[in-house]
Amino acid sequence: MKILDKAVCIAVMFTFCSAMSFAQIRINDPGRVVERQAENRANRKVDQAVDKGFDSVEQGIGNLFKKKEKEKKDAENKGNASQDNKNADASNAEKDKGSETAETPPKTGKPTLKSYSKFDFIPGEKVVAAEDFSQDAVGDFPAKWNTNSSGEVVTIEGTEGKWLMLGPEGVFYPEFVTSLPENFTLEFNLASTSEFSFYTGYFRAVIAEVGNAAKDFTKWKSFDGEKVNGMEIALHPKNAGGTEGLSAYNIFSDTPANSLMKNEKSFPAFHAPDHNVVKVSIWRQKGRLRMYVDDFKVWDLPRAFNPETKYNFIAFSSKDYQADDRYFISNLRVAVGAPDTRSKLITEGKFSTTGILFDVNSANIKPESYGVLKEIAGVLTENAAVKVKIIGHTDSDGEESSNLALSKKRSEAVKQALAKDFGIDGGRLETDGKGEAEPAGLNTTIEGKANNRRVEFVKM
Structure with missing residues (x-):
């Protein structure tokens, strides 16, 4: 019986090790993660033996967004190409990296001011809304937000501060954003679990007009053709080809000129091979929209915002989650005014x-x-x-x-x-x-x- 018990424990530990290798989650509340994985996979109680096994496994996982060792080595080899192949490597880098040129080094390691030399985003003059979840306890849904789904505040190893982990199939909005002028900027950090499934739905950032946010926010689960006032920007960690990177798929908008602006772009988004974390910056100047992911300018559209729409609502949503995929947001910041x-x-x-x-x-x-x-x-x-x-x-x-x-x-x-x-x-x-x-x-x-x-x- 003792041999059988040990075999069962080893099998359970192997199951959790495989699951964690797939999702590569490293949230600093491992007990809650184990419970969530257990509910998703077997709907059974996690016993003490599994807890101990998980504690041993997590030491080898590294941080939440760690890629496979092979991918790291490939990235290092690519960056350490010999001088004899410099021209060929530069040409390949230009193809693989989209906007990067032969003179632009690959985005490995921590970004510097020099690496942002094409970044022309200027935030609004005065911060009117901000959220870092510092007032919320880990494991709770944030007090100043609302949703028709579920979610919780977590910490992620290797990153600063706290994050809101979005639950599946829902809309999440900060109740303290109630007015947006014709000149404002919106910034937030976006993360996803690695090994992210292409079949999980887009992450959607919404800027809209609503009459009663507490009642109407659920309409923004996805833009489905219903008459609503506002826009939705769709992002996904992987492009249509399933390669590494991040894609901006569409902008849905109620502008008179375009109800659906198809502007699919795939681009290099990650500064380090072991972090699926990017900063999204959105800049409105009357009708004009500029959007950036890290230092990459994704769109610059002169008539994306409808002058007749009274924007007063920001939200984030997603649907069609695969079991282990999650989106995370942090460091939301809204600033108004055009600095002169x-x-x-x-x-x-x-x-x-x-x-x-x-x-x-x-x-x-x-x-x-x-x-x-x-x-x-x-x-x-x-x-x-x-x-x-x-x-x-x-x-x-x-x-x-x-x-x-x-x-x-x-x-x-x-x-x-x-x-x-x-x-x-x-x-x-x-x-x-x-x-x-x-x-x-x-x-x-x-x-x-x-x-x-x-x-x-x-x-x-």
Whole structure:
């Protein structure tokens, strides 16, 4: 009997190992994941032996989005091609990578400002809605959201902060977004489990007008031809050929010109071979839509938004899930207004931006800050006699003395970036930091903290 019991335990552990190798899930709440897998696969209770077996298995899984070792080696071999084959490799890279050229290095490792040299996204002037799920407990559905499905807040190894894992067959919307002007930006991080099935439905980002969100939000499960006011952008981790990457399939919109804009594009989306995580940035300027995935500009459409639609609703949805597939979203941010860098810095003498972003508790500038830095550098280049003081600000999280030191380091990092990457004479730039001493908003809200984490440029 003991031999039989051991055999049963080994068989169960093998089943879970196979399942985890397929979905490659590494969420920092393994007990809940085991329960979910057990319900999906066998509808039976997970006993103590399986728990212990899973604890051993998870050590070898790595992070949530780890690809197969073979894929990693292929990527490394591709990046380490010999000098004799440089021209051939450059030609192949241009075909495989879409928008990348022979002069653009493959997107391996952590992206840099230089790798974002074609990124021209500039976030709105003031953050009016933000969500990082910091106020929600892991395992709960977020308090400020609504859905007709299920979901829960999770943490993912290898990434910062918390994520909302979307349940199947439903719509998920932040109840705190109730108005969207004719100029705004929407940003969020999107992730999926690796080994993602092509047969799982698209991830859909919705920007729409609804009369009663609590009643009408379910209409946006998918755009099925029903008369609704708004647009839906469809994304999927794999393109029609089933290759690695991410595809933007369609834009459904209620614009008079096009009820369905077919703009399917496949493109290199992942910066590292072991992370299925991308940043989506959407920019509305009246009727115009620009959309980016990481540094790749997917669409630039002059008449995507309907001028007659009063957009007041944002949501995310998907349907037709395969069992182990999941989408995750994090770091949602809505900002309004069209920043006028030239006028404010030159005429008014002061320009403040929340669009220069840094790693947590660090002075390392995130590459998606490139568009803002480029805009500021352009103003300084056109006005060669102007000198500015760069002043860093933080929110009130952490020690006051640490925040002061961090704000000074961040302003110095901005100075170095302008000098090194944009050719601005460092002698024209002074730096300072105020830490948390001069808040622009309340430090008790996510939006207030986002507005407090800013960089000011003051004309001297």
